[in-house]
Amino acid sequence: MGAEEKMKNLLVPAYISAILTAIYVPIVTIWSEFDEGFKAGLAAITGHHWITKGVLLIVLYVVFFIIFYFINGPEGKLSKKLPIKMLNILLVLMVFIGLISIWSMYYLHYIHVI
Amino acid sequence: MSDPFLMGIHVFFADLAMLGYLWVFVDLLNPISDEKIARARNIALFSLIFIILTWVTAGYYYVVYYPADRAVIKASSVWDWGHKIIMETKEHVFFFAPVLAFVVYFVLYALGAELKNNDDARKAVQILAVVMIIGNLLLISMGSLIAFSYRGALEGLVGYLL
Numbered sequence: 423m424g425a426e427e428k429m430k431n432l433l434v435p436a437y438i439s440a441i442l443t444a445i446y447v448p449i450v451t452i453w454s455e456f457d458e459g460f461k462a463g464l465a466a467i468t469g470h471h472w473i474t475k476g477v478l479l480i481v482l483y484v485v486f487f488i489i490f491y492f493i494n495g496p497e498g499k500l501s502k503k504l505p506i507k508m509l510n511i512l513l514v515l516m517v518f519i520g521l522i523s524i525w526s527m528y529y530l531h532y533i534h535v536i
Numbered sequence: 537m538s539d540p541f542l543m544g545i546h547v548f549f550a551d552l553a554m555l556g557y558l559w560v561f562v563d564l565l566n567p568i569s570d571e572k573i574a575r576a577r578n579i580a581l582f583s584l585i586f587i588i589l590t591w592v593t594a595g596y597y598y599v600v601y602y603p604a605d606r607a608v609i610k611a612s613s614v615w616d617w618g619h620k621i622i623m624e625t626k627e628h629v630f631f632f633a634p635v636l637a638f639v640v641y642f643v644l645y646a647l648g649a650e651l652k653n654n655d656d657a658r659k660a661v662q663i664l665a666v667v668m669i670i671g672n673l674l675l676i677s678m679g680s681l682i683a684f685s686y687r688g689a690l691e692g693l694v695g696y697l698l
Contacts, residue, residue: 426650429646430647432646436638436643440635443635444635447631447632451628472599473599475631476591476595483635506643506656507660509660510660510663513636514663514664517632517636517671520629521632524625524628525625529621531620532621
């Protein structure tokens with residue numbers, strides 16, 4: 423397998439890791455907002471909950487990347503099944519859903535609905 | 537206490553990154569060439585670096601200086617939405633930016649000249665570049681709203697004290 427094929431096989435882990443971290447962002451945001459203990463735990467790790475969330479984002483991205491790199495394998499098992507177009511749509515969709523979820527949660531919390 | 541330099545520089549870095557994504561989008565329009573792809577890749581790297589610099593400078597401001605501003609905003613029952621809705625949303629939505637910036641650069645890096653023959657990948661990068669531009673405009677607008685609420689809250693506080 424050439425260097426070009428190897429590089430192409432890295433695209434799927436890069437996209438899947440991005441999609442999973444895009445799912446992680448609203449989950450950790452909403453969870454920390456409603457669970458003071460969890461928020462305090464995050465803050466205890468680095469001194470500030472926001473810094474910990476950022477560090478976790480990087481760590482998760484790298485971990486997911488490595489996991490899906492090995493799942494994809496040298497023959498690119500996932501690359502054949504998951505076209506870049508579909509992965510891109512999923513990524514944009516997850517970012518959009520994340521944005522709406524975070525904003526809605528803070529808005530509804532502000533007006534005391536949740 | 538505030539730091540106008542740090543406040544300004546994080547927006548400046550974000551604006552440079554956004555201009556980079558505009559450049560990437562335009563460079564990937566047809567007709568496409570090896571030269572344009574190479575330039576788009578370099579610009580995407582430049583934008584990724586500026587997104588990271590935005591993260592570091594904004595994060596430093598948020599952790600060190602913003603608590604004092606937050607106290608002023610939250611003291612006002614009229615302007616507290618500036619922190620409770622806008623800032624809380626902004627600080628978390630920003631996390632999407634470095635992830636998307638990395639993917640934009642990585643697709644350009646991994647596919648390189650092959651983007652000429654791969655319309656799906658080329659359009660994928662363009663879509664992500666547009667998302668980055670819109671997202672940046674959204675975050676800048678949110679920053680303005682936070683500053684607006686801070687000034688409103690401060691005026692109310694000064695009025696009350698006088």
